[in-house]
Amino acid sequence: PGGGDSILVRGRSMHVAAYAKDFLFQEAQLKQPISTLSGGERNRLLLARALAQPANLLILDEPTNDLDMDTLEKLEELLESYDGTLILVSHDRDFVDRLATSTIALNGRGDVVETPGGWQDFLRQNPGFLAPPPTHAEAAPSGARRVEKAEPSDRAPKKQAKLSYKDARRLEEVEKLMETLPVEIARQDAVLADPDLYARDPAAFDRAMKAAEKARAELEAAELDWLELEEKKAALAS
Numbered sequence: 001p002g003g004g005d006s007i008l009v010r011g012r013s014m015h016v017a018a019y020a021k022d023f024l025f026q027e028a029q030l031k032q033p034i035s036t037l038s039g040g041e042r043n044r045l046l047l048a049r050a051l052a053q054p055a056n057l058l059i060l061d062e063p064t065n066d067l068d069m070d071t072l073e074k075l076e077e078l079l080e081s082y083d084g085t086l087i088l089v090s091h092d093r094d095f096v097d098r099l100a101t102s103t104i105a106l107n108g109r110g111d112v113v114e115t116p117g118g119w120q121d122f123l124r125q126n127p128g129f130l131a132p133p134p135t136h137a138e139a140a141p142s143g144a145r146r147v148e149k150a151e152p153s154d155r156a157p158k159k160q161a162k163l164s165y166k167d168a169r170r171l172e173e174v175e176k177l178m179e180t181l182p183v184e185i186a187r188q189d190a191v192l193a194d195p196d197l198y199a200r201d202p203a204a205f206d207r208a209m210k211a212a213e214k215a216r217a218e219l220e221a222a223e224l225d226w227l228e229l230e231e232k233k234a235a236l237a238s
Contacts, residue, residue, distance in 0.1 A: 009052050010083065022078075023048045024070055034193060039186050040068040042193065047075060056084035064092045066182050091223055093119040105129060108228060131235050163233055171229045174222040181219040188212035 006013050017027045023044045029037075037045065043066060050058075060079075064072055072095075079086060079099055090096055096103065097118035104114045105122055107130050115122040122129075163171065191197065191208040198205040 007052055019048065019052070024074060039066060040071050042190065043067055044071050044074070051078060058082060058084060059087045061089045062091065063088070064090060064095050066186055091227070109133070130231050132232055162236060163229065167229055167232065170225060174226045177218065177222040178226060181215050181222065184215045185212055185219065188215065
């Protein structure tokens with residue numbers, strides 16, 4: 001901002017080349033057109049721009065999606081040293097474990113729990129919170145005599161309960177969507193990254209914006225369905 005070769009990052013002046021190096025860019029790449037960068041490099045550049053903004057509150061929604069290992073490690077290192085409040089929304093439970101000092105979990109039934117620490121701390125302190133509600137057989141009327149039927153000793157063991165055919169198909173579908181939709185989102189984001197696109201072709205900009213929003217909404221729905229079905233699957237297995 002304002003030209004020159006320095007940038008102010010969290011109150012400290014840094015040379016652009018030194019700041020870019022923090023995000024694994026070489027000095028020779030500083031004059032490279034953004035259109036020639038790989039998807040991982042573009043993500044790194046977006047992170048560099050976001051983290052350079054003066055702020056004491058940072059909200060990241062699924063920041064680990066589509067990141068290579070080098071960028072993932074760098075992101076974790078930078079967030080660990082962030083001196084503001086970080087709100088992190090993520091299905092990457094290992095990432096949450098390494099960064100979170102407090103975890104807020106929602107079980108889809110209107111219950112919300114906040115637990116100090118990361119994901120594993122939450123699981124230890126709130127067993128069964130995410131499991132679907134159990135289905136209980138109707139209780140026998142008061143005073144009714146309970147009759148137990150003897151089972152033949154050679155009866156085959158009861159089969160383990162499984163997801164219904166419909167749920168199993170949906171689980172397969174959302175797993176595929178969780179692989180393909182991030183690619184589509186990255187593709188549309190690459191189109192929108194062109195700073196001259198809106199001036200050159202407003203209709204193309206609008207199409208890319210709507211396509212990216214649609215893909216993000218579908219990805220969010222797929223992730224929620226996947227989490228619900230995996231919890232249901234685990235509950236049935238137990």
